């Protein structure tokens with residue numbers, strides 16, 4: 001081993017194929033939490049999330065949808081607030097997530113961001129989102145845009161999630177639902193099926209390996225040297 005403690009030291013657990021073998025092989029249905037970013041009574045982001053939930057259930061997933069109504073702003077209440085606790089419990093339970101925000105002024109809504117801002121990067125020794133899968137979606141009233149999914153991808157990275165490549169953006173969302181609040185058959189609908197299919201595949205593939213997949217050399221090294229890891 002080098003005298004220089006700054007250079008890479010394989011002793012701090014270099015990657016190897018055998019470590020990618022899952023320690024156990026989970027058989028339960030993939031657990032997917034779905035979040036949306038609107039409090040409107042007939043919110044198309046909620047209807048889109050409900051459509052995604054039906055598709056996930058048809059594919060065999062176990063699903064939960066969080067209703068953001070009543071969630072306080074960050075620091076307006078503490079983490080014992082019932083809505084905050086409900087959100088934290090769902091995040092811990094989940095193995096993968098779907099986030100769907102409306103686009104407002106070219107960006108995600110405050111309702112969407114508030115939910116993510118309540119999720120701690122670490123809670124004691126548990127990192128509630130780290131290594132979990134994520135699918136990002138947006139809906140908008142205007143022509144198709146990707147501003148919001150791009151922002152959600154940045155948030156996914158910040159929460160150390162495995163954000164899948166495919167994504168969905170439903171343009172002129174008010175035209176895409178019928179009088180029973182079901183999504184009409186369209187290329188937008190088919191894209192949501194594609195995204196959910198990819199999410200389930202990535203969740204099953206990674207859920208039993210996630211701790212190893214996102215384990216970081218720099219953090220293991222700091223811990224072994226008796227230091228504290230930075231929240232970045």
Ligand SMILES: Cc1cc2nc3c(=O)[nH]c(=O)nc-3n(C[C@H](O)[C@H](O)[C@H](O)COP(=O)(O)O)c2cc1C
Nearest residue numbers: 038040043044045046102103104105106140141142
């Ligand atoms: C203040 C405001 C800003 C908006 N900004 C945009 C925008 O930048 N791009 C867009 O396509 N639609 C925009 N919309 C339309 C919303 O995306 C649309 O009404 C959407 O259905 C709202 O989401 P919800 O149905 O889930 O509540 C805006 C609407 C409001 C009220």
